[in-house]
Amino acid sequence: MDLSFGPRYESFRQEVRQFISANRHKAPGSGDKPRSRVRLDWQALLIENGYAARTIPKQYGGFGAEPDILETRIIAEEFSASGTKPGMGGLGISMLTPTLLEVGTEQQKQEIIPPTLRGEMMWCQGYSEPGAGSDLASLQTSAVLDGDEWVINGQKIWTSTAHYADRMYGLFRTEPDTPRHQGISVLLVDMKSPGIEVRPLIDMTGDHNFNEVFFTNVRVPKEQIIGKRGEGWQIANVILKHERGSLSSVNATLTRLSLLQQLMQKQTLAGSRVIDDPVFRDRLMKLKGRALALKFNDMRILSASLNDGQDATLARMVMKLQGTELRHAVEGLAIDVMGEIGLCYEKGEYLEDNGMWQRQYMYYLGLIIGGGTSQIQKNIISERGLGMPKEPKFDRDQFSSQPGR
Amino acid sequence: MHFGLSEEQTLLQDNINRYLADTVPLDQVRKFAAGEIDNRAIWNGLSELGVAGLLIDEKHGGVGLGSLDAVVVADCLGGHVTPDAFLGTAMASRALAASDRDDLLGELAAGEIRFGIAFSESVGARGDAGVIIENGRLNGKSILVVDPDADWFIVATPDQQIALVSRTEVTIEPMTTIDKSRRTCSLTYKGSVAKILSDDPDVYRKALDTGRLVLAADTLGAAQYMLDAAVDYAKQREQFNRPIGSFQAVKHLCAEMAADLEPARSLVWYAGHALDHVAIEARESVCHAKAHLAEIGTRIAKTATEVHGGMGFTDLLGLHYWFKRIGFNRQLLGSPELVRAEAANLAINVE
Known part of the structure; x- marks a missing residue:
């Protein structure tokens, strides 16, 4: 057990700290919108200093450093600890860019990566459809080649950021007469194309996070494809590889837990502090035990990615399930701590923390469902992690032109 | 940076597990439970492997290892529901070392006294x-x-x-x-x-923390055994012409056990590390390890038994030895509620 990162990394940490304290006055706040000057300038400054797009080659507009897990982590930790806006992390930067570097054409890399890194070209991801959620491979939105163009018809759903994205990378059925996993391609669609309609999907928090996207004879140039025709499912798996455990960041949960403790010290019930109530204390400590277990699990995962021969397969597989469930429970305890006052929402004199606890309580229920539901996670853990027999699949050999259900 | 067991600790784990698999199979545990044998031979064997002297320094005839090594050993002992004398030995090692009766450490390390x-x-x-x-x-x-x-x-x-x-x-x-x-x-x-x-209350606390850590690690090993047994059983037991492990109702129970147990392992490892090396976090980490392992251990003990269906309820498989060991570890030296109250007192200032 050696939990220090070593002197080289500690001096790197000091560099990051110095940069942050010297420049944080230039950082955008929560009110600064995407594409605002202050956000674009901040992103440019971060790239120039290697705190964003750090490992993307210089020729594509990145900083060009060698990949280093600990450096990446230190940067994330320091920006988070100081409450400074880190480099942009949208779908285009975190998912599409590394995928293009791996499987894109030279022309795609040159055209797409630099403006994406700068935050000037924003992306959304067109995967789920009304009839294709957990069973994504049953997707039916079609793209038919007509001369030099694909013609797209159908509908996507749960498309976050579609209301301001410039482009979409998405999965479309291009080969209707092949087995369903082999009939999909990844196409790149300009969101300003005629025939695209974006409708907001308001979620239970009351916010506009998601959209439905309708395609009616949308025409896309033939070369706007990643990989070859019918390779979409494999490419989607390459894209997925780059989805980090960002859905369930343990450090953020620990921060919420200490804010919850402060809330309990402040809230009173019949004149006594809630923190002095043994039942609430016990509930807080139960969650803290779970949170610490995930914190050290996360350290084990980090360690396994640094040291050969250390296996953390199961430890990794359980993080999405446990991280989102725990976060939901932390936000939920805060509402119980407030009791009847916890019912207040959106505005009013009794509203605590601007309704953040209530909003996060609901938002994290969304994250329990999104990105692979808890039930799908349990299938993955049991089948891939524990080697249990698969559910019989009835649809493997079915052709996609036949409805899957 | 390395979070996990060292090569030496993995080797220690392999040695103890091999010894226990060979020497203390379940029928030995059954004989001990029935009062037909005592555990002197088992403890002598473990002492020869260095278990009795694990936490005793070399000057006093011990092996001079630390709390994380004790976690490794207790994990193995729980996994085999071993009739051992490790809890008392580990706590006494810490208490005697801080007293003027350190002359007893030599015999303790040799497994001659308990x-x-x-x-x-x-x-x-x-x-x-x-x-x-x-x-x-x-x-x-x-x-x-x-x-x-x-x-x-x-x-x-x-x-x-x-x-x-x-x-x-x-x-x-x-x-x-x-x-x-x-x-x-x-x-x-x-x-x-x-x-x-x-x-000195700190000496008392160090002994108590050591005992709680040993119990948490013992539950870790026992719960891992129960999860493994449940997964194996679900893979081979067939109903409705399929292994029951192919039903989501069953495999999700197994996934939940694994999802609880993997992070818990990291927590116990860290508590073992902290008890020797991170003074300000030591007590709180051990309290959380003790309470959290009690909670997830109890859940796993119940769930793994259920996955075995009626067989889990019988004496035939002996699964209940692990179920009961986890139950014992949960209450001894402080139930989860009691230990969490201590953790809260360490984390929260009282007005």
């Missing part, structure tokens, strides 16, 4: 049990004392002093508990001659 632990009256006294020490003499009663075969007992008083008393000074009455892989007793003191090992 120590029982009477801490319940300090952690949370029940009923008429309770101890008083005055002028070098003990009066009162301790219950749920681990190891009636011990040569010495370490007794903790409500004001967090720890005293050493010989078995010849006390009346020992066996107690029957749910967990037959261990033996417990009550001790009655009537002016029993006792020696105060330490009146």
Whole structure:
């Protein structure tokens, strides 16, 4: 057990700290919108200093450093600890860019990566459809080649950021007469194309996070494809590889837990502090035990990615399930701590923390469902992690032109 | 940066597990549970592997290892529901080292003498049990004392002093508990001659933390055994012409057990590391490890039994030995509620 990162990394940490304290006055706040000057300038400054797009080659507009897990982590930790806006992390930067570097054409890399890194070209991801959620491979939105163009018809759903994205990378059925996993391609669609309609999907928090996207004879140039025709499912798996455990960041949960403790010290019930109530204390400590277990699990995962021969397969597989469930429970305890006052929402004199606890309580229920539901996670853990027999699949050999259900 | 077991610790784990698999199979545990054998031979074998002297420094004839190594050992012992004497040995190693009776460490390290632990009256006294020490003499009663075969007992008083008393000074009455892989007793003191090992609460706490850590790690091993047994059973047991492990209702139970257990392993490892190396986090980490392992251990014990269906409920598979061991570890040296209250006191300022 050696939990220090070593002197080289500690001096790197000091560099990051110095940069942050010297420049944080230039950082955008929560009110600064995407594409605002202050956000674009901040992103440019971060790239120039290697705190964003750090490992993307210089020729594509990145900083060009060698990949280093600990450096990446230190940067994330320091920006988070100081409450400074880190480099942009949208779908285009975190998912599409590394995928293009791996499987894109030279022309795609040159055209797409630099403006994406700068935050000037924003992306959304067109995967789920009304009839294709957990069973994504049953997707039916079609793209038919007509001369030099694909013609797209159908509908996507749960498309976050579609209301301001410039482009979409998405999965479309291009080969209707092949087995369903082999009939999909990844196409790149300009969101300003005629025939695209974006409708907001308001979620239970009351916010506009998601959209439905309708395609009616949308025409896309033939070369706007990643990989070859019918390779979409494999490419989607390459894209997925780059989805980090960002859905369930343990450090953020620990921060919420200490804010919850402060809330309990402040809230009173019949004149006594809630923190002095043994039942609430016990509930807080139960969650803290779970949170610490995930914190050290996360350290084990980090360690396994640094040291050969250390296996953390199961430890990794359980993080999405446990991280989102725990976060939901932390936000939920805060509402119980407030009791009847916890019912207040959106505005009013009794509203605590601007309704953040209530909003996060609901938002994290969304994250329990999104990105692979808890039930799908349990299938993955049991089948891939524990080697249990698969559910019989009835649809493997079915052709996609036949409805899957 | 390395979070996990070292090569030496993995080797230690392999050695202990191999010994236990060969020497202490379930039929040995059954014989011990039925009172047909005692555990002297088992403990002698473990002592030869260095288990008795694990936490004792080399100067006193021990191996000189630390709390994380104790976690490794207890994990193995729980996994095999071993009738062991590790809890008392580990706690006594810490208590004696901080006292002027460190002369006993040599025999302890060799497995020649054993120590029982009477801490319940300090952690949370029940009923008429309770101890008083005055002028070098003990009066009162301790219950749920681990190891009636011990040569010495370490007794903790409500004001967090720890005293050493010989078995010849006390009346020992066996107690029957749910967990037959261990033996417990009550001790009655009537002016029993006792020696105060330490009146420093930190010495008491260090011994208690060590004991709680050992119990948490023991549950980790026992719960891992139960999960593995459930997964194996679900893979081979067939109903409706398919292995029951292919039903989501069953495989999700197994996934939930694994999802609880993997992070818990990291927590116990860290608590073992912190107890020796991160003073400000040591106690809180151990409290959380003890309480969290009690919670997830209990859940796994129940769920793994359910996955086995009716067979899990029988004596045939002996799964109940692990179920009961986890139950024992949950209550001894502090139930989860009690330990979490201590953790809260460490984390929250009281007004």
